[in-house]
Amino acid sequence: MVNNLLKYSLIFIVAVLLQVLVLNHILILRMISPFFYLIFLLLLPYDTPRAMLVLLGFILGLSVDTFTNTLGVHTAVCVLIGFIRPGILNKISTRETRESVSAPRISTMSLNWFIGYTTIFVTIHHLLLFMLEAFTFQGFFFTLMRAVLSGILSIMLIVISQFLFFRK
């Protein structure tokens, strides 16, 4: 339990700092910028209480917002992601796997499953984030394109990071 607390605190801090200190400065083709920090919410154990997920989403979003001066934008999206995570996980995984393994990882599930899982959440997260950030329907397709292209980069980063840091 204490071990887990330490581990996930570390993931939280690394994810947020990597996002605000490094990845926020990345801008490819003048419109693609990845949001990698979502990985923290994706990696939490299956048995995390629902209220806890919502609360952690709130804290994660607020931390990123504070650094990027976008008060409320990341917070609103992350709270929603935390709230819908159990529902979507119930749909895409069986009860047995959820009870036998502790958390969603490539090592315990499969690569394809993990890519699918990441894609679902990154898509929801990026679409809402970019719309909320723009806060207008003007230039809707430009916003949409930014969200989709940035999403692809984020998914790649999240999946690759699994091979780098969470190999067994």
Place this chain on the structure above:
Amino acid sequence: MRNLFRLILRYHHVFLFLILEIFSLSLVVSYNNYQNAKFLTSSNGISGYFFENFAGVFQVFDLKKANTELAEENAQLRTALQHYQLRSSNNSIQSYQSQRNPLISMTRDSLNKIVYFFTTARVINNSVNQRHNFLTLNKGRIQGVKPDMGVVSAGRVVGLVTNVGENYSTVISILNERWKLSAKIKRNDFFGSLSWNGKDYRKVQLNEIPYHVPVQNGDTVVTTGFSSSFPEGLEIGIVSEYSLGSGSNFYKIDVNLAVDFRSIVQVALVENRQLKEINKLESLNNDGK
């Protein structure tokens, strides 16, 4: 009553979700209405600490360019200073009004009192990848930074101070859809409003220039003295493209920014010592309506 408690207990995560979601959405909405949020910005101590300590790592690559720019600016200022000293020895008022360098000529008013003061600060965080970009500077209230001070880099407009913490401050950049700045074409003094459409970080848009004004590619766009945060005549950029929409009375003008926002290291803060007086005067006008 007991049933109500049971309901709340059973669906406590839903209630928590609703409360937090409404709270954060209301932050987004109020943030969009009022130019800037009053709390939890990057001018606070914690994010300032991280930015201050890690900014150096990435800025090393930009240092060479920053050095050259500073050296160039120094040289310009030295030349301007010499002109100034030569002419002020003649002791005529026209002498400094005809100065070409706005940094020196516009810092004084007709009563020969210094109006604009400059101090320097280091950029510790900066972004160009959002629709609403901000910079964080390593100086705050203790070092004398105040809201509404203008921020320039090598004599070119960068942004405006919005939030000031103890040791850090946040600057709203030109690359922020929520900030508009009045600007004019240097050649013929016609002014319009400058804003960013959120697309290309190297280009901003100048609007409200009427169609009868002669505009050319390569025209320099500079500040007007209207905002009282910037002296008149500071360079913003150069006209790169202009078009007249069908049936429109105003040009759409793209301006190439003079500042490269991806490599800003050192900036100067402009303080208008008469800002208080100007604001007081203008608020009198508004009351009279």
